[in-house]
Amino acid sequence: MKDYKELIKDPEILELFKNLNKLKEYLDNNTEEKYQRINPFTENLFDWKDKGSKLFENKNITIYDTSTIVGQVEIGENTWIGPYTALDGNGGLKIGKYCSISAGVNIVSHDSVKWALSGGLHAYEYAPIEIGDYCFIGTGAFITRGVKIGNHCLIGAGAVVTHDIPDYSIALGIPAKICGKVQIVNDKVEYIYFKKDQ
Numbered sequence: 230m231k232d233y234k235e236l237i238k239d240p241e242i243l244e245l246f247k248n249l250n251k252l253k254e255y256l257d258n259n260t261e262e263k264y265q266r267i268n269p270f271t272e273n274l275f276d277w278k279d280k281g282s283k284l285f286e287n288k289n290i291t292i293y294d295t296s297t298i299v300g301q302v303e304i305g306e307n308t309w310i311g312p313y314t315a316l317d318g319n320g321g322l323k324i325g326k327y328c329s330i331s332a333g334v335n336i337v338s339h340d341s342v343k344w345a346l347s348g349g350l351h352a353y354e355y356a357p358i359e360i361g362d363y364c365f366i367g368t369g370a371f372i373t374r375g376v377k378i379g380n381h382c383l384i385g386a387g388a389v390v391t392h393d394i395p396d397y398s399i400a401l402g403i404p405a406k407i408c409g410k411v412q413i414v415n416d417k418v419e420y421i422y423f424k425k426d427q
Contacts (some may be wrong), residue, residue: 271295272312281310300338304328307364318373321357328360331368331386337358338374361396370405381411383420 237243256273260266266345271294281290285304292298294310300318301404304310305326316322320338324330343351356375360366364378367386378384379396388405399409399420409422 269295269312272353315392321353323357324360325362325364325380327362328364328366330366331370333369334366334371336366336372340374381413383411 234408237246243261253270255359256270259269259281260268261422271274272386275294277291277293278289280292280294280296280298280305281288282301284290284292284298284302288304288306288308290304290306290308290310292304292310293314295312296310296314296316297319298316301321302316302318303323305324305328305379307326308324309327309331310316310330311334314330315335315337316330317326317339319337322336324336330336336358339353339355341353344353347406354374358374360372360382361378361382363380364382364384365386365389366372367388370388370390371388372378372384376390378390378394379398381397382394383399384390384394384405385399385401387403389403390400390405392404394400394405394407397406397411397413399411400407400424402408407423409420412419412421
């Protein structure tokens with residue numbers, strides 16, 4: 230711990246600061262031992278199920294504390310929302326059951342593009358987003374307003390989804406393009422990628 234005695238003159242605040250650092254060290258050690266990971270401090274302070282339980286009762290939803298949720302957001306049971314995600318339901322947002330929304334995903338149902346470009350003459354634009362059941366949204370993906378993603382879809386890391394994606398699709402890239410399909414036979418999941426000329 231750095232020496233903050235020169236910066237923090239109030240002895241009570243200094244004691245709180247020391248205790249906070251002790252708590253951080255304890256939680257870091259506990260998380261490293263239990264999960265073999267070091268989380269941001271806030272993620273160690275609060276249980277990952279707390280936010281999901283508070284917002285969506287009895288659905289077994291995990292929402293990391295660093296996730297920002299605004300507006301009208303619906304989430305189906307057993308869905309996992311990773312750290313540093315942004316779920317914007319100002320235009321309406323529905324996420325199905327058994328989805329995995331990876332770290333850093335942004336799902337934004339409104340934008341201020343025309344408002345900014347026009348110097349405030351145009352209004353913000355809103356349109357609902359819907360993500361079906363059993364979907365995986367890869368790390369850092371961005372889903373724009375008005376998009377509907379079907380069931381059993383895989384959206385690749387870093388993809389920017391600007392158009393609807395049908396059921397059982399694999400979509401990758403910027404902008405996201407369908408490059409394959411998800412196939413489930415006898416509970417076995419397979420990825421089938423299209424040839425480049427398709």
